[in-house]
Every structure is written in structure tokens, then in C-alpha cells.
Amino acid sequence: MESNRFGDMLAFISAVKHGSFTAAAAALGLTRSAVGKSVARLEARLGVRLLHRTTRKLAVTDEGLVVFERWVQILDDLDEVDATMAQRRGQPSGILRLTAPLSFGQRHILPVLNAFVKKWPDLQADVWFTDRYVDLIEEGIDVAVRIGGVKDDARILSRTIGGQQFVTCASPQYLADKGVPATPAELAQHDRIFFLSGQRPMPWRFQHAGVLEICDGPGRMNIDSSEALRAAALSGFGLIHLPTYITGNDLRRGDLVEVLEAYRPPADPIRLIYPSKRHLSPRTRAFIDLLVACWEDGVPWEKMS
Numbered sequence: 310m311e312s313n314r315f316g317d318m319l320a321f322i323s324a325v326k327h328g329s330f331t332a333a334a335a336a337l338g339l340t341r342s343a344v345g346k347s348v349a350r351l352e353a354r355l356g357v358r359l360l361h362r363t364t365r366k367l368a369v370t371d372e373g374l375v376v377f378e379r380w381v382q383i384l385d386d387l388d389e390v391d392a393t394m395a396q397r398r399g400q401p402s403g404i405l406r407l408t409a410p411l412s413f414g415q416r417h418i419l420p421v422l423n424a425f426v427k428k429w430p431d432l433q434a435d436v437w438f439t440d441r442y443v444d445l446i447e448e449g450i451d452v453a454v455r456i457g458g459v460k461d462d463a464r465i466l467s468r469t470i471g472g473q474q475f476v477t478c479a480s481p482q483y484l485a486d487k488g489v490p491a492t493p494a495e496l497a498q499h500d501r502i503f504f505l506s507g508q509r510p511m512p513w514r515f516q517h518a519g520v521l522e523i524c525d526g527p528g529r530m531n532i533d534s535s536e537a538l539r540a541a542a543l544s545g546f547g548l549i550h551l552p553t554y555i556t557g558n559d560l561r562r563g564d565l566v567e568v569l570e571a572y573r574p575p576a577d578p579i580r581l582i583y584p585s586k587r588h589l590s591p592r593t594r595a596f597i598d599l600l601v602a603c604w605e606d607g608v609p610w611e612k613m614s
Contacts, residue, residue: 407422477569
């Protein structure tokens, strides 16, 4: 391979990922002109146009997309070689790219990740705590935490590591003032706080004797933050429907009281998902093993019976 060809490949890949020569140059520590010349050299060598240039943005051609996907795989393979050598040294290294739901990630992934990064000084972690759907393959994620169902995808492997149990609860003061609902139908008479997802309140699911019941919003208050829902319930505003990894400690202390326990819905699986490469990188494998070990008895700290 010519001495500058690898650099040209990196410049092209960065230009596609960032959508412009300017952003690619900033990411690589190069000039915009250098990135443009790298792409031009590749196009001349391959005899095809890889990018359509406009004054506002870059667009990948069909040929460019084929080249991009293949070269990204080559770089991943090179990373895997580096990771394999690191494994032989017994030291995970490189960048672990991880995503998890916002509240769950902050409460239960971050402490484990903190210990993991401290243990391996050659390791870097890029983390996305977000409730939006992240495509692992397209966004280059090593491992993700998903709650609930997982789409069928031959490119993805999954491992169930725990369960998420939703419970309906409120503060003792609210229940003393407004009464305790005996059935989901009675919730219509109460102040309810719904979680907003994409500007829509998420329905509450209940199940009793095999029969599924749905409680739809909107509620008296609708919030796009699980932590804010919890705070509102603790202040006595109304009823919430949240998983025990958020409310477990409050329920144990009696700061929140569960209602409609007989109508609890089935638990949702908590899974780790990761690309189905032939060999997991040492950093990915080590992190998965650490999470499994930490959660051997279920999600830590806030597991409910």
C-alpha cells in the first residue's frame, strides 16, 4: 500500500461521517485542502467519483458508499488485531463505545463503567446515555443496553442480564389525601404523572389473571424525564408508573408506596446487545463480563422482590 493511501482512506471516511471536508479536517487535525486532496487522489486511483460536492454539503455516490463500507470494515479489522494483541497482554485498550437509556445508564451503567475505566489505563470510553434508538452498526457502537424487545437482526447478538419491573406508586401523603386506587379503572379519578416520549405520554400497562389493561394519558402532569417524575411523586403531586431501578430505594424506605400490586405487568428483559463479529474485542468482552458479574443477582441496589 502506498505510504499516503491509508491517510487518504481515513480522510475519506471522516468526510463521509462528518458530512463536510471542514469538519473532517477538524477531526483529523488537518487542513480542509488536505482532506480534499486525499479524496481526489482516491477518486483518481479508483477511477470513480466517491463524493458529490456542493457548496453546502457532501453526498456519497453509490460507488463511494461501497468503498466507505468496505474500508470501515478494514479499519474495524485492524482495531480487532490491536485488541487481540492487547488481550494477549491482558490489558483491554482502545475506545469502548457504549449506549444505554438515560436514567438507567446514569444510575447503573456509570458506576460499573467508572470502575472499568479506572482498572484499564489504556482504555477510553465514549458513552451515549439517551432514550433515542441507536443503530449499533451504523453508529459504530460496541455494546448497548436495551430494555424490552429487540429487533431481529442477524448482525446483532443479545444477552439477557436482568429484568425491569414497572410499579405504580405515590407518596404516603398523596394516598392519605386522595385515597388508594383498587383497580386500574380508578386511576381516572387520580392525579397521574406520565412519561413523555416523543411528545406523547407513554401508556401504563397492567395485567391481572392474564388480562392486559392499558391506562392512557395524558395525565395531570406529563414530563419527559424519569427523574423529574420521581421527584414530582416524592413531593406528593400524584401517581407515577416507573421501573424499580428508579424507585426501588424510595419504595424500600417508604418514601413511595406501591399501589395496584396485584396488577403488576410482566417484567421487561434488560439485554446487552452487540455486533455479531467473529471475535469480540477484549474491551467489549471484558465490559460485558463485568456487568454480568455485577448483576448476577439482578440489577444492583434497586432490585425489588
